[in-house]
Amino acid sequence: MLGKEIDKDWWRGGVIYQIYPRSYQDTNGDGVGDLNGITSRLPYIASLGVDAIWISPFFKSPMLDFGYDVSDYCDVDPMFGSLADFDKLISAAHYLGLKVMIDLVLSHTSDQHPWFVESRKDQSNHKSDWYVWADAKPDGTVPNNWLSIFGGSSWQWDSRRKQYYLHNFLKSQPDLNFHNPDVQDALLDVTRFWLDRGVDGFRLDTINFYFHSQSLRDNPALPPEMQSYNTAPSVNPYTYQSHLYDKSQPENLAFLKRFRALLDEYPAAAAVGEVGDDEKGLKILADYTSGGDKMHMCYAFDFLGPIEPTPQRVYKAFTDLQNEAPDAWACWAFSNHDVVRYCTRWPVKPDLQDTVNRQRIALLLSLRGSVCLYQGEELGLQEADVPFEELQDPYGKEFWPDYKGRDGCRTPMVWEQEHANSGFSVAKPWLPIPEDHAMTTVDIEEQNSTSLLNHYRAMLAFRKRHPALAKGAIHFVTSDEPGDVLVFIRETEEERVLCVFNHVGEDREIPFEFENVEQLYDAGFDSTLKDSVLHLPAYGAYFGIMK
Secondary structure: OOOOOOOOOOOOEEEEEEEEHHHHOOOOOOOOOOHHHHOOOHHHHHHHOOOEEEEEEOOEOOOOOOOOOEEEEEEEOOOOOOOOHHHHHHHHHOOOEEEEEEEEEEEOOOOOOOOHHHHOOOOOOOOOOOOOOOOOOOOOOOOOOOOOOOOOOOOOEOOOOEEEOOOOOOOOOOEEEEOOOHHHHHHHHHHHHHHHHHOOOOEOHHHHHHHOOOOOOOOOOOHHHOOOOOOOOOOOOOOHHHHOOOOOOHHHHHHHHHHHHHHHHOOOOOOEEEOOOOOOOOHHHHHHHHHHHHOOOOOOOOOOOOOOOOOOHHHHHHHHHHHOOOOOOOEOOOOOOOOHHHHHHHOHHHHHHHHHHHHHHHHHHHOEEEEEEOHHHHHOOOHHHHHOHHHOOHHHHHHHOOOOOOOOOOOOOOOOOOOOHHHOOOOOOOOOOHHHHOOOOHHHHHHHHHHHHHHHHHHHHHHHHHHHHOOOOOOOOOOOOOOOEEOOOOEEOOEEEEEEOOOHHHHHEEEEEOEEEEEEEOOOOEEEEEEEEEEHHHHHHEEEEOO
16 A cells, blocks of 8 residues: 555465465356456455455466466466556555465476477477476386375376476376576566566465476385375375475475575565475475574475374474474465365364364464465365366376365465355356355355354454564463363564363363453453463363453
């Protein structure tokens, strides 16, 4: 907003609202969301009380992976509008006090990108080593055992070059060769293009996939007892390997320093990186965000997997992070465009669902770090069950029916109950809208002062009123791993906020050992403190100011 002092530290403790543009709002009647649709809904987003929006890719693309296969980094796909539409979006967001972050997919491009078209011509052209190429083994088989997240080998034979190229995702998404400084320079030019256009920052897709080991050594097997399923489902053999050589290489740190130096040329630019690694996600997060010269913040998949954020889980995540790098800064999320919505992923009894949803946002907004919220989360939307015949996601088609892909969390946003397609589009949406979603539209939730939507607004306002919750330190009140009740203190020099969460579906009464504490905000949980005993209802929370 004009005349407002620039806050270079806005990202620290900031709340970012993620928008999946295909599914937010359609304005041209083709059943697919667009940039003008996002612009039209910015007042709603601003009313939530978030600090920024993150828009998933809208660049030119053949859309085989719905925009994460980029064919032109510096233009808008006609499906979403134009650069002029994006400029209007930026202007409108800034007028409303919202920062704009966009998704940069730097680890790979589409095979239709001009860089790859040139690179695959032969082994001697000027872009011949812009991608990761390798000769076949003497018997013609793939160079090593590396696997694609989307299934099968991560190597694809190219008959023109008579070599294999690396793809960590679809075979139509060849990996760029970050060991080539010309590639790094080209991607930094892309970054500058969008910064000059007015964006306030970036979400960096698959940030630990940029570099591969040039040795091309085989990844070792991962013992079954060490396998987890945060970044890939159990039906995917990708989880069988320890990914020592195909990603998360030490050379990435130098590139991230170059990237940060570029961002530091702009008054308040910031970036959050996505770290996809089951074995050492928090270690990588710490490496990438410590020191103040690389990423501003990163998020791992610790709270995006199948294990719910129990007191033990939360305590371990923060203890591990503290041990790895005390100055690291995390960005936490419970849902995004790649994982099953948390209301479904962490099931509870139906009669407790609303209460649990309220506690989970209270917990998320109380943790030390920044926060990403995913569209529709504020409505308590469940994962949609998309039938196979309407499935769009190639990942889901590959592993159906045990894993149904990512379409279930990407169905259109629901706005008005009485309008066709819940106000998303006048045409048939690109993905179906579930009946239960159509009963929980924004206009219905707006009218109910006690709705989950309005609870989100109240919690976001509460966080903003108390800087300790956004930027303060965190101290867990326990000498061992906690039980059913999680207790921690958020503090700055000015204030100390006590946060208590009951993680079970029954009331808890716990001795209250703190003196001079006054209840700060009830948040609708009906927690009470009487005679030095704190009464917490099922999945309740308590916030107190420590004097």
